Each structure stands twice: as C-alpha cells, then as structure tokens.
Amino acid sequence: MTLVQIDNLSLKYSKRMVLSNVSFEVSSGEIVTIVGPNGSGKTSLLRAIIGALKPSRGRVLLKSDIRFGYVPQKLHIDETLPITVSRFLRLPRNVNGSAIDAALLQAGLPDLAKVQMSHLSGGQFQRVLLARALIDKPDILLLDEATQGLDQRGSASFYKQIEKVRQETGCAVLMISHELHVVMSASDRVICLNGHVCCEGTPAVVASAPEYRALFGADTGGALALYQHHHDHSHDDDHERQYQSETKH
Amino acid sequence: MLDDFLVRANLAGIGVAFAAAPLGCFVVWRRMAYFGDATAHAAILGVALSLAFSLSIFIGTVIVALLMAFTVSLLSDRGYAMDTLLGVLAHSTLAFGLVAVSFLSGIRIDLMAYLFGDILAVSRSDLGVIWIGAGLVVALVAWRWTALLTSTLNEDLAHAGGIDPKREKIVLTCALAITVAVSIKVVGVLLIAAMLIIPAAAARVFSKTPERMVLVAGAIGTLSVLVGLRVAYIIDTPAGPSIVCVAALAFLLSSVTKGLSTKE
Numbered sequence: 001m002t003l004v005q006i007d008n009l010s011l012k013y014s015k016r017m018v019l020s021n022v023s024f025e026v027s028s029g030e031i032v033t034i035v036g037p038n039g040s041g042k043t044s045l046l047r048a049i050i051g052a053l054k055p056s057r058g059r060v061l062l063k064s065d066i067r068f069g070y071v072p073q074k075l076h077i078d079e080t081l082p083i084t085v086s087r088f089l090r091l092p093r094n095v096n097g098s099a100i101d102a103a104l105l106q107a108g109l110p111d112l113a114k115v116q117m118s119h120l121s122g123g124q125f126q127r128v129l130l131a132r133a134l135i136d137k138p139d140i141l142l143l144d145e146a147t148q149g150l151d152q153r154g155s156a157s158f159y160k161q162i163e164k165v166r167q168e169t170g171c172a173v174l175m176i177s178h179e180l181h182v183v184m185s186a187s188d189r190v191i192c193l194n195g196h197v198c199c200e201g202t203p204a205v206v207a208s209a210p211e212y213r214a215l216f217g218a219d220t221g222g223a224l225a226l227y228q229h230h231h232d233h234s235h236d237d238d239h240e241r242q243y244q245s246e247t248k249h
Numbered sequence: 250m251l252d253d254f255l256v257r258a259n260l261a262g263i264g265v266a267f268a269a270a271p272l273g274c275f276v277v278w279r280r281m282a283y284f285g286d287a288t289a290h291a292a293i294l295g296v297a298l299s300l301a302f303s304l305s306i307f308i309g310t311v312i313v314a315l316l317m318a319f320t321v322s323l324l325s326d327r328g329y330a331m332d333t334l335l336g337v338l339a340h341s342t343l344a345f346g347l348v349a350v351s352f353l354s355g356i357r358i359d360l361m362a363y364l365f366g367d368i369l370a371v372s373r374s375d376l377g378v379i380w381i382g383a384g385l386v387v388a389l390v391a392w393r394w395t396a397l398l399t400s401t402l403n404e405d406l407a408h409a410g411g412i413d414p415k416r417e418k419i420v421l422t423c424a425l426a427i428t429v430a431v432s433i434k435v436v437g438v439l440l441i442a443a444m445l446i447i448p449a450a451a452a453r454v455f456s457k458t459p460e461r462m463v464l465v466a467g468a469i470g471t472l473s474v475l476v477g478l479r480v481a482y483i484i485d486t487p488a489g490p491s492i493v494c495v496a497a498l499a500f501l502l503s504s505v506t507k508g509l510s511t512k513e
Contacts, residue, residue, distance in 0.1 A: 047405060047408075050405060050408040050409040051408050052404065052405050052408040068409040068410070069409075070405065070406060070408075070409030070410075072403060072405050072406065075402075075403050075406070077402060078278055078279075078280070080277050080278055080450075080453055081278045081401070081402070081459060082453065082456045082457050082458060082459065082461070082462055083402075083458060083459060084457055084458055087458045087459070088402075091395065091398060091399050091402065091406070091410075092395050092396065092398075092399040092406070092407065092410035092411075092412055093395075093410070094395075114457075116457065142409070
C-alpha cells in the first residue's frame, strides 16, 4: 500500500528554490534512504511530508490517518522547560506506563524514565527520540540523520532496531543518512537528491552513479564500480565537487 | 464575605495568579517575556479607547491586546528582529495610549490605577470578570495542553503528530490577551509581565515536569498575592507592587535553593 506519494513537488525557502519536481513514493514495509550533499533539500523534503513546509508546486499525498514517527535532526529543549524522559515519551499522545517501560527497555535505557531530558548524553537523547517515534505505532518512520552523535556500535544497533521494528510492525522507513555503508546494506531503495532526484533505485544501482562514487570512492574501493548504471541526465562538475568537499569533513 | 474589600482584593489576586501560572510557564518556555510585556503595554491604549467609546474596559483591552499580539506575529514572520519590533511596538502603543487618554477631557480618570493597578478597589462585578476571564484561560490551556506543549518543544514534532503549531500560537495569544485584560485592575499594565514570569521562573527549580511547574507557579503566585496584600495592609505600601515584590523574593529564594543544590 502506498503511504506517501510525492507528485512533482517543488519547494521554495525564502525565495530560493530548494526542491524542484521531486516525485517518488513510499509503500508500507519499505526502507527508503535519501542521500545527498548538504543543502540538497533532504530535510526540507521530510518537513514537506509532515506538513511543516507548504509546497510551492506539486503535492504530497498521504494515506488517510497516517501516523508519522518523526525523529528530527536536532531537538533543542529549552533549559527552562523541565521534562522527564517518561513525560517526553507521552507526547503528543498519551500511552500507558507499560508501553513506556517496554519502549525504554527496547531502546536499552531501562533506568532513565525519571531522568531529565536535558541530563541525557547525546546518544541517549537520540535513542529516546527514536523510542518516542516508535511508541505510537507509526505507519512510517521519518528519520533525519538519526544516528548523529552515536558511535559506530550505537549506530549499528540503531539500524538493527529499525530493521527489527520493520519486521515486527511492517512500518515503512524513510530516512536521511550519510552513512552509506549502512544505507547499502539496510535500504530497499535509495534516492539521491540534490534539489532534484538525481537517481533512484536499489542501493546497487545508485551506488554506481558517478557522483555517488565520488563521495564514497575511497572507502568502497572498486567493488561498487561493478554495477552498471545509466543516468537519465548529465551532471556538471560542481555537482561532483560538492560531494568531494563533503567527504573531507 | 465579599463585602470586605480585602477579601475581594485577595480573591481578585488569586484569580490572576491562576490564569498567569500556566500562561507564564509558556511565556518562559517559549522565551516570550517581551511579548507579554508588549501586549500588556498596549492595553493602556485599550483603556483609552474603551473610555472614548464607552465600552467596557475588559472588552477594549482584550481587543487592543489581541490586535497587538497579531501585529507582532505578522511582522515577525516578515523577518523583523523580534526584540526591536517589540521594543518599538510596546512603547509606542503605551505612548499613544497615554496621549489618547489625555484627549478624554470630559472624563476624569485615574491613570495611576491603570498603570499600577488598584486591587483594593475591585468591585463585585470586577471580581466576576476576573474569575470568568481566569477560568476561560485555564480551561483554554487545559483543553489544548498537549498540543501547546508539543508545539513548544518542537514545531516539527507537532506537525508530525498532526498538530498545527500556528493554531496553538493563536490559542496562546488569545489567552495572553484575556490575562492582560483581567490583570489590569490587579497589578496594572506595567506589572502584568511580572505576574506572568516571576512565579513561573521561581517554580522551575522545584519542578521535574511541565505540569508540576504550572502547579508550583500557581502556588507561588497565590502565596505572593496573600502575603503581598497582607504586607501592604500592615506597612501601608501600594498593593500591586507589594505583590510583585513578594513574588520577586520567592524567585530569589528559589535561586538560592538552586545554588545550594548544585553545590552538593
């Protein structure tokens, strides 16, 4: 079943064109990853799906009564706002105590229910955000660089948990990620975005795209070059340079 | 019982403290302190207009406070810096209000009463307006509580949860306008922001959840009213400012408590 269908979506952000003519869809049970350089409109795309940004053209069609599990890229909780982990997990919909205990156990944070959100470490905070997104049994998880601040082990177990959730609940996952080795192994489909959809397909197909190789050439060796892939349009040089400058960080 | 002016004053103050507690917490969490101040200052223009058009003061101030709040929201969306904008609007509406009042030559009004409140002169009908207004604010905030809280935490989380943060902002703005209108008689336009912010800020130290912070703020506000009025009665000081002074002392106490607890 199609959960999210994006039709020729164009977005302007303070007069700058952020996205133009983006179309794709996500069906239930799929794991789709969006990759792309900084400023390529990845976050804007997710925000358009949840309705935080209005399209200037095109549209976003959603399954009726769709439930999102959204993990934002950054969440700053103001110092003046006291809130415990268990209270945070009950927003915006109330859930019972046993659901909270179960969610915290699954997130590997069984003892933190009464701790203030502001006292959590970066990794703990991130896992609480995911637990909150999952607690309401979403149709689709939207993850915006959700493994930021996690070490490799933390990030690996994070993706393992997502895979497990997908198997158990059949929810779809649409995520933005920079960790392409994970993307390769964990996604059903990859969308390469740079203001428009550069290429889309199975990880193998996208991985063979020239700009994609420019980004990951060093650590993927020659293996990905085996895949054949034809672009439907050509790219200018600065596109590639953007990728390269990003890998240097 | 309501025949006693001190009883009426206490009840009026407590009504304001109840409305100010949940709203004050949102003002603190959302860093809207200046916004509350600006809305309150604009209310003096509302007083002038009410007198000029023989409207009830409550209606006039609610309308002007709402206009002010929506103007600020509108202009801030267009990219004006918030603090500059509020600095301009707060004081110019206050100035225009004061000038407008001076035109009302036919009516003798006690300007001081509107600037600093006149809680000891609260009538039975004033008390009715204050408690209806306060009840409305508390009911409004209670009804929208989860949506307001989620929008305050993060607007994108609100969107993803099917909540429109813009609508919740309008709810808060309306609640603020009502609170300002009912508080004028009690603390006056210049001290309304103090009643909003100080009890909430003092409550922060003693709270682990947002709900608890609202309750503690309500308790501190109520206590400030009771003690402040008592002090004003005993040593003959102006009532409204005395209430705010007590609240400020409570804040000082909470800061000291915080300092001690972090040292341990």
